[in-house]
Amino acid sequence: MxxxxxxxxxxxxxxxxxxxxxxxxxxxxxxxxxxxxxxxxxxxxxxxxxxxxxxxxxxxxxxxxxxxxxxxxxxxxxxxxxxxxxxxxxxxxxxxxxxxxxxxxxxxxxxxxxxxxxxxxxxxxxxxxxxxxxxxxxxxxxxxxxxxxxxxxxxxxxxxxxxxxxxxxxxxxxxxxxxxxxxxxxxxxxxxxxxxxxxxxxxxxxxxxxxxxxxxxxxxxxxxxxxxxxxxxxxxxxxxxxxxxxxxxxGSRAALQAAGESALLLDGVGFGFEGLGSKTGLSADGQHFQQAMRTALQQAGTAPADIDAVVLHSPGTPAGDAAERVALRAVFGEQLPLLLSNKWLLGHTLGASAALSLDFALHVLQTQTWPTPPFVTDVNGPGTLPVRRVLVNAAGFGGNAASVVVSMGM
Incomplete structure (x- = not known):
């Protein structure tokens, strides 16, 4: 279920x-x-x-x-x-x-x-x-x-x-x-x-x-x-x-609805792993990203088309950034959701990075705003639709990846 x-x-x-x-x-x-x-x-x-x-x-x-x-x-x-x-x-x-x-x-x-x-x-x-x-x-x-x-x-x-x-x-x-x-x-x-x-x-x-x-x-x-x-x-x-x-x-979804209370919800968590010989590398198509995203979406009962934005892991390494985007196209198709990142503001904080990315996603859900990088990139562009549901990615050495889906619900 x-x-x-x-x-x-x-x-x-x-x-x-x-x-x-x-x-x-x-x-x-x-x-x-x-x-x-x-x-x-x-x-x-x-x-x-x-x-x-x-x-x-x-x-x-x-x-x-x-x-x-x-x-x-x-x-x-x-x-x-x-x-x-x-x-x-x-x-x-x-x-x-x-x-x-x-x-x-x-x-x-x-x-x-x-x-x-x-x-x-x-x-x-x-x-x-x-x-x-x-x-x-x-x-x-x-x-x-x-x-x-x-x-x-x-x-x-x-x-x-x-x-x-x-x-x-x-x-x-x-x-x-x-x-x-x-x-x-x-x-x-x-x-x-x-x-x-x-x-x-x-x-x-x-x-x-x-x-x-x-x-x-x-x-x-x-x-x-x-x-x-x-x-x-x-x-x-x-x-x-x-x-x-x-x-x-x-909490109870029915209780939130009865109270007319809006709340930030953690809808799904998914994990992925790919067994590569290199413990610092990842596959070119980001197989662990694909597994994690699909599992998080399934647990949340959410279709890819229902995701309005993705907060990327994207650490600024060309191979890592490219693999995540290939994985995104495998899950979402060629029409990707809005791509967001906070690492240009915080750097890569290793074990804290996923939590800080989640905090950024919740900020976007609550304010419908996000800062724009002062350099040419494919992240943090203008959004055309209200952001109601966000997927957040994280990955690390050892071939592991994780994703969460969060939303503003009632």
């Missing part, structure tokens, strides 16, 4: 985001948000406002001072998501101080599901560097660098007791693995509410060197928009950091 035929719906009650554009839901960027890393490469790092919020959160609890930046970004995005849906309790000050407030969800049957490609990147590298110099590490090294500590600290900060805290890693589709798990649990009645999303803080010299070694990094400097998805050659991959977390609830 498809989701469309069922009374049960997954409602996106709140969303929070931290990225190179700062905090909140504004997707406009009058100037390039990219900066130059000490390694000499352009990156999409957090601006001062967001850095201040991360610093304040680190000082909000004695245990938080030792946490990796990836964990703190997830916690901050979760607090923003809670604040946005007004489900918080125990707040002692204004929304502007969400990093230091006691923002918590009603914890009854609340679960947490967070994706990250690399987890505690910064702390792991710090501990390893110290070990190479001193031959020993502190006892905290292992618990602070396991992937599971990402979701567990978000759960702790949210006041969760007695429910699941799940961390996922499938490279750049990690956040959609987390959302897919949350949707399954909600539909099965194993939780009533989820905090789900993705997070990544990979802007270290070592991680940048890895991306550069693959041969995909952008040759452009930070000022002139160095990440250019859909623009062709040269490859313009740029690394970014950030997180996005969503408050998901199991």
């Amino acid at each position: 498809t989701n469309r035929a069922s009374d049960t719906v997954i409602v996106i009650r709140g969303r929070g985001r931290v990225s190179a554009l700062g905090l909140g839901a504004d997707w406009n960027a009058p100037a390039s948000p990219f900066s130059t890393h000490a390694a000499g490469l352009p990156v999409a790092a957090l601006p001062a406002e967001a850095e201040d919020a991360v610093a304040a959160l680190r000082q909000a609890h004695s245990a938080y001072r030792q946490l990796d930046r990836t964990v703190l970004l997830a916690m901050l995005a979760a607090r923003l998501a809670v604040a946005s849906c007004r489900l918080s309790v125990g707040s002692t000050s204004s929304d502007n101080n969400v990093a230091t407030d006691n923002w918590q969800l009603a914890a009854d049957n609340l679960a947490v599901s967070i994706g990250s490609s690399r987890g505690a990147t910064g702390r792991l590298e710090e501990f390893h560097a110290a070990f190479m110099m001193e031959g020993r590490v502190p006892a905290a090294a292992s618990p602070l660098t396991t992937l599971g500590n990402v979701a567990s600290w978000v759960a702790f900060d949210a006041g969760q007791t007695g429910a699941a805290a799940l961390s996922h890693s499938s490279t750049c589709s990690s956040a959609f693995q987390a959302l897919g798990n949350a949707v399954a649990w909600l539909r099965a009645g194993m939780a009533d509410r989820f905090l789900a999303g993705g997070t990544e803080a990979p802007l270290t010299a070592f991680t940048l060197a890895q991306m550069r070694a693959i041969g995909i990094y952008s040759p452009f400097t930070a000022a002139p928009w160095p990440c250019r998805p859909g623009a062709g050659r040269p490859s313009t991959f740029v690394l970014g950091e950030g997180a996005a977390v969503f408050v998901l609830e199991r």
Whole structure:
């Protein structure tokens, strides 16, 4: 049975985001948000406002001072998501101080599901560097660098007791693995509410060197928009950091209709895999994209013709961009929906990228607006129809892909 035929719906009650554009839901960027890393490469790092919020959160609890930046970004995005849906309790000050407030969800049957490609990147590298110099590490090294500590600290900060805290890693589709798990649990009645999303803080010299070694990094400097998805050659991959977390609830379609309430709905989640010998490559026709999109559409009970826009994975690599577009034509035909992207604003945030793309899709659904890139590309052109249903793609190393379908429903 498809989701469309069922009374049960997954409602996106709140969303929070931290990225190179700062905090909140504004997707406009009058100037390039990219900066130059000490390694000499352009990156999409957090601006001062967001850095201040991360610093304040680190000082909000004695245990938080030792946490990796990836964990703190997830916690901050979760607090923003809670604040946005007004489900918080125990707040002692204004929304502007969400990093230091006691923002918590009603914890009854609340679960947490967070994706990250690399987890505690910064702390792991710090501990390893110290070990190479001193031959020993502190006892905290292992618990602070396991992937599971990402979701567990978000759960702790949210006041969760007695429910699941799940961390996922499938490279750049990690956040959609987390959302897919949350949707399954909600539909099965194993939780009533989820905090789900993705997070990544990979802007270290070592991680940048890895991306550069693959041969995909952008040759452009930070000022002139160095990440250019859909623009062709040269490859313009740029690394970014950030997180996005969503408050998901199991709801009733009939109840929404009876109340005349419009809501953002997560209609379908689909996954794809192609077993290639190269773990950094993909097939020319994007077979894993095709599988993921078709499965998400089927689960949503939605025909390709009902999709008004697609938020692409499109990282700015010529081969990756081209394969996704071949896959789109295989699913949608030659008349493609509106193609959208946010990576020209945020760079590629690895395990957080799918969640940030979903946040962008929800912004489009709610406002019917999106920013236009200042370079020649096939993304973010003008739309001719209202955008009511959006498909979002993500893919990663290892041959995996994931897609979600979201809509504004009642």
